[in-house]
Amino acid sequence: MDPLARDFYVDWEQTANDVVAVLRGYVGANPADRRLSDLVGELVTSSDDFSRRWAVHDVKYHRTGRKVLRHRVVGDLDLGFEALALPDSTTLSLFVYYPADESTRERLQLLESWAATEARDGIWPHPVQPR
Structure with a gap:
């Protein structure tokens, strides 16, 4: 969500994909965690970029x-x-x-x-x- 992240991470697109895939893995491993589901809900509604990545359903263990x-x-x-x-x-x-x-x-x-x-x-x- 921080616009400065696009400059900080040299390969922003891959990093963003990886972070969302890792988050999906945590959510899958902790389906009853209300804070995680609230976070995902906030990100999906606040960021079209996140929403697009979340919809891909990639899971990654980094x-x-x-x-x-x-x-x-x-x-x-x-x-x-x-x-x-x-x-x-x-x-x-x-x-x-x-x-x-x-x-x-x-x-x-x-x-x-x-x-x-x-x-x-x-x-x-x-x-x-x-x-």
């Missing part, structure tokens, strides 16, 4: 892969990820992201330095702005 994110300061970040199931939970996973190449590793180090400078100077973290 356990490993890559995402390319576009950061406004350091540029594109190519990240691999793995989902780790948490013990004693059927619904929670821990996602671990890592740099998929050396240039991403260098950009993450630059981002770390930038964030530390911003924090030192009292500029970051930025306050959340209400919508």
Whole structure:
């Protein structure tokens, strides 16, 4: 729903398809979860884009892969990820992201330095702005 997401995710179309397919998997595994059904209802009525994707009925369990994110300061970040199931939970996973190449590793180090400078100077973290 956030228009900035189209710039943040380099492959917006595939990312949006994946997110909706993963959500469909969660809904299917938790049919009695009122919050999930309310969320889907809100998204279907608020977004033609979501509604179109939801109607495809794709289901995906996203356990490993890559995402390319576009950061406004350091540029594109190519990240691999793995989902780790948490013990004693059927619904929670821990996602671990890592740099998929050396240039991403260098950009993450630059981002770390930038964030530390911003924090030192009292500029970051930025306050959340209400919508």
